[in-house]
Amino acid sequence: MTADPHPSRRWALVTGASLGIGESFARRLAADGWNLVLVARDFTRLDALATELAGRHGGEVKTIPADLSTDDGCAVVERRLTTVPPVELLVNNAGISLNTPFVRSTVADEARLVRLNVLAVLRLTHAALGPMIERGEGAVINVSSVAGFGVPMPGSTYSASKAWVTNFSESIGQSVAPLGVRVMALCPGYTRTGYHERAGIDMSRTPAWMWLRADDVVDEGLRDLGKGKLVSVPGWKYKLAVAGLRHAPKRLLRGAVRDTRGKVDRARG
Numbered sequence: 001m002t003a004d005p006h007p008s009r010r011w012a013l014v015t016g017a018s019l020g021i022g023e024s025f026a027r028r029l030a031a032d033g034w035n036l037v038l039v040a041r042d043f044t045r046l047d048a049l050a051t052e053l054a055g056r057h058g059g060e061v062k063t064i065p066a067d068l069s070t071d072d073g074c075a076v077v078e079r080r081l082t083t084v085p086p087v088e089l090l091v092n093n094a095g096i097s098l099n100t101p102f103v104r105s106t107v108a109d110e111a112r113l114v115r116l117n118v119l120a121v122l123r124l125t126h127a128a129l130g131p132m133i134e135r136g137e138g139a140v141i142n143v144s145s146v147a148g149f150g151v152p153m154p155g156s157t158y159s160a161s162k163a164w165v166t167n168f169s170e171s172i173g174q175s176v177a178p179l180g181v182r183v184m185a186l187c188p189g190y191t192r193t194g195y196h197e198r199a200g201i202d203m204s205r206t207p208a209w210m211w212l213r214a215d216d217v218v219d220e221g222l223r224d225l226g227k228g229k230l231v232s233v234p235g236w237k238y239k240l241a242v243a244g245l246r247h248a249p250k251r252l253l254r255g256a257v258r259d260t261r262g263k264v265d266r267a268r269g
Contacts, residue, residue, distance in 0.1 A: 009059050013037040013080065013087045015068060015124070016094030018045040020193030021143060024214040025091050026053060028222070035060040037087065039077055039094070041067050068094050068120040069112045078127040086135065090128040092121045093143040097158040110157055117161035122168065125183065129176060136180040139225055142169045144185045146238050149245040162187075166231060173230040185231045186221040188212055189238040209237070 012029050016022035018040035026038055030053040040046045043065040050061040064080060066073035081087050095117045098109055125140050132138025148162030169185035176183060191212045217234045224232035233239050 009035045010088045011035045012089035014091040015039040018042045022093035024218045030057045039064045069116040081127040090140045132181045139182040144187045146189045188217045
């Protein structure tokens with residue numbers, strides 16, 4: 001039998017782990033010697049990923065099929081976060097967007113977005129922090145978005161939900177840092193994950209230079225977590241963009257958003 005190169009493996013829990021940034025987190029953490037709990041709705045993809053990572057890296061990889069937009073889905077993950085072996089890193093990555101303006105959307109769809117993007121993040125962060133604070137160590141990464149900075153795109157609840165995630169993470173991160181626990185918002189820009197295609201969002205006009213690789217987002221996020229940052233914005237281009245959004249007059253930003261929206265609408269005919 002080959003000896004485990006990571007005899008003191010820690011546990012990490014990743015939501016939305018079957019695709020995109022969540023899958024990249026799972027692959028990176030497994031390679032770094034973490035045991036994993038992977039959470040997603042798609043059990044087939046989740047189980048295949050768990051089998052692959054356990055076979056390749058030798059650690060334990062458990063799965064929890066759950067829809068975090070539901071009370072039952074959150075509850076089963078909360079139970080794991082408050083039991084042993086302790087979870088030392090939580091990555092709240094699960095989230096959705098809607099390819100429908102708010103005024104043409106349904107209350108049911110909008111409520112599901114808020115439950116997943118906001119309430120699930122709140123619930124799982126709260127569940128994880130109690131045991132982490134008792135031990136005096138641990139970390140939470142809440143995956144947000146640059147869409148949460150500055151002026152939101154008209155008609156979108158998504159950007160409002162991500163603004164909440166970033167603000168929440170900064171606030172909680174400041175309060176628990178003296179207790180040895182870290183909370184950080186990871187705010188990527190456009191990232192090639194298949195997310196937009198699954199949501200039915202046409203991104204064909206987005207310039208190639210604006211796209212990030214999911215693996216690069218994860219690498220920079222973990223580095224920034226290690227540095228104790230409260231907010232991580234991967235990619236120097238997005239760092240500049242966020243700096244501008246945070247300091248530019250709101251009236252100018254609103255004008256730029258309206259102009260961009262008008263050009264898109266005219267292009268669509």
